[in-house]
Amino acid sequence: MEDRKQTEVKSMNEKTGRLVMTGIMTSLVMVATMMIRIHVPFTQGYVHLGDAVIFLAVLVVGKKYGVFAAGIGSALADILSGYAYYAPWTLVVKALMAFVVGAALEHMEKKGQIKDGKNITLLELLAMTFGGIEMTVGYYISASLMNGNWVTPLLSVPGNIGQFIVGMILATALAAALYKTPAKKYFAIK
Numbered sequence: 285m286e287d288r289k290q291t292e293v294k295s296m297n298e299k300t301g302r303l304v305m306t307g308i309m310t311s312l313v314m315v316a317t318m319m320i321r322i323h324v325p326f327t328q329g330y331v332h333l334g335d336a337v338i339f340l341a342v343l344v345v346g347k348k349y350g351v352f353a354a355g356i357g358s359a360l361a362d363i364l365s366g367y368a369y370y371a372p373w374t375l376v377v378k379a380l381m382a383f384v385v386g387a388a389l390e391h392m393e394k395k396g397q398i399k400d401g402k403n404i405t406l407l408e409l410l411a412m413t414f415g416g417i418e419m420t421v422g423y424y425i426s427a428s429l430m431n432g433n434w435v436t437p438l439l440s441v442p443g444n445i446g447q448f449i450v451g452m453i454l455a456t457a458l459a460a461a462l463y464k465t466p467a468k469k470y471f472a473i474k
Contacts, residue, residue, distance in 0.1 A: 313357025347386025416448025
């Protein structure tokens with residue numbers, strides 16, 4: 285009986301820890317997206333550091349909670365930064381980005397390809413690349429539909445590619461640091 289209670293308490297503590305980490309990641313996605321922005325002429329958009337935290341969120345809290353942090357955190361950043369007209373698109377594009385990364389990581393983990401737990405592997409970088417490609421294509425399509433023009437949004441593609449590459453680099457460095465802390469017990473993938 286005592287063993288069962290300890291298991292229930294441990295499970296509840298892990299769930300609480302995961303929810304707290306999800307709240308932190310959602311807030312960090314929003315702040316990182318709003319903090320440093322480079323406006324892209326012609327597209328009415330901007331390049332930011334939020335993708336780094338989105339990638340990190342998926343690594344830390346997993347696909348399900350990472351999707352929430354990515355979509356809600358990014359959409360809130362748009363709303364609070366005067367880009368509310370982009371918030372619905374951002375919600376979908378960034379949530380899908382996290383989903384793609386998380387699904388790829390889960391698939392690789394099930395196949396036993398990810399097991400280190402101390403470093404980001406090339407396969408994890410590949411998963412982030414898939415997510416970045418989805419984001420680039422998603423924003424291209426959304427900008428094309430919003431503007432009624434399929435040419436002008438091409439100008440945003442290099443910025444979005446650069447944004448997710450920088451995000452991958454920063455997420456790798458941040459994850460490596462977090463892997464050395466007690467927070468790693470809440471990590472979904474590792």
